[in-house]
Amino acid sequence: xxxxxxxxxxxxxxxxxxxxxxxxxxxxxxxxxxxxxxxxxxxxxxxxxxxxxxxxxxxxxxxxxxxxxxxxxxxxxxxxxxxxxxxxxxxxxxxxxxxxxxxxxxxxxxxxxxxxxxxxxxxxxxxxxxxxxxxxxxxxxxxxxxxxxxxxxxxxxxxxxxxxxxxxxxxx
Numbered sequence: 001x002x003x004x005x006x007x008x009x010x011x012x013x014x015x016x017x018x019x020x021x022x023x024x025x026x027x028x029x030x031x032x033x034x035x036x037x038x039x040x041x042x043x044x045x046x047x048x049x050x051x052x053x054x055x056x057x058x059x060x061x062x063x064x065x066x067x068x069x070x071x072x073x074x075x076x077x078x079x080x081x082x083x084x085x086x087x088x089x090x091x092x093x094x095x096x097x098x099x100x101x102x103x104x105x106x107x108x109x110x111x112x113x114x115x116x117x118x119x120x121x122x123x124x125x126x127x128x129x130x131x132x133x134x135x136x137x138x139x140x141x142x143x144x145x146x147x148x149x150x151x152x153x154x155x156x157x158x159x160x161x162x163x164x165x166x167x168x169x170x171x172x
Contacts, residue, residue, distance in 0.1 A: 005141055005151045007168060008117075009161045012154035013041035016075050018113035019068070020154075021104050023121045024081040028053060028060040028067065033124040038079060042072030046079060063090055064099035068107045078111060080104045084122030087129070094136060097122055101140040108149060115150040120160050130160060134167040 012020050012034060023034045028050040030039035039046050049069035053060040061067045066082040082104045085096035100121055108116045118137065122128035141151050155161045 004147055004149065005138070005153075005168060007153050007155065007161055007165045009156070009158060010154050011037070011156070012117050012119050013037055013074060015117035015152060015154050017115035017117045017150070017152060018076060019078040019080050019108050019111070019115070020071070020074065020076045020117045021066075021119060021121070022079050022081045023119050023124070024061060024083055026059045026061055026063065026083050027055075028081050034119045038074070042074045042079065045070070045072035049079075050081070064096040064103065066100065066103035066107050068111060076117070078108075078113065080107050080116070082121060084126055084128065087122065087127040093122075093128065094132070097128065097133060097136050098140050101137050105140070105146050105149065105151075109146075113149060115152070117152045117154045120153070120155055120164070123160070130163045131167070134164045138164070138167050 022038045025031050053067050061081055061083050063083045063085055066080050068078050068080050071079045082100040084100045085093035087093050123130055123133050153164050
């Protein structure tokens with residue numbers, strides 16, 4: 001039973017959780033999709049916090065890793081920025097996607113978060129197949145290590161909700 005995992009159809013920027021996860025790009029300067037929505041809702045403070053993350057070249061967060069900043073105007077306290085893989089471009093996308101979820105949860109735990117909201121990382125312009133992404137994300141989140149954290153998946157479309165819910169039900 002995965003009583004600490006829930007699937008919600010809704011806007012992640014409205015999640016009343018300790019942390020929300022941003023499906024960011026490596027520069028962490030905003031973008032489209034979930035990233036753009038989070039930056040817009042958080043206000044200009046979020047970009048200021050992101051600019052404080054040291055960059056190597058123009059990379060603040062490599063693929064599969066995660067960084068944390070205050071959440072600006074969002075209801076959440078923290079934004080955890082993670083970069084998922086581009087499905088047909090990055091090698092070993094399954095490992096990189098699992099790493100993005102695991103590293104996000106590790107940061108949440110380190111910052112004593114009791115709740116976290118995830119989007120469907122890499123399922124937009126990065127082209128990750130929904131069913132495979134649902135299986136990977138829920139496999140990581142089902143690990144007993146995370147039982148103390150309430151995990152929500154905020155998914156924007158009924159199709160994504162159905163896929164994630166079916167995968168969650170399959171595992172129970």
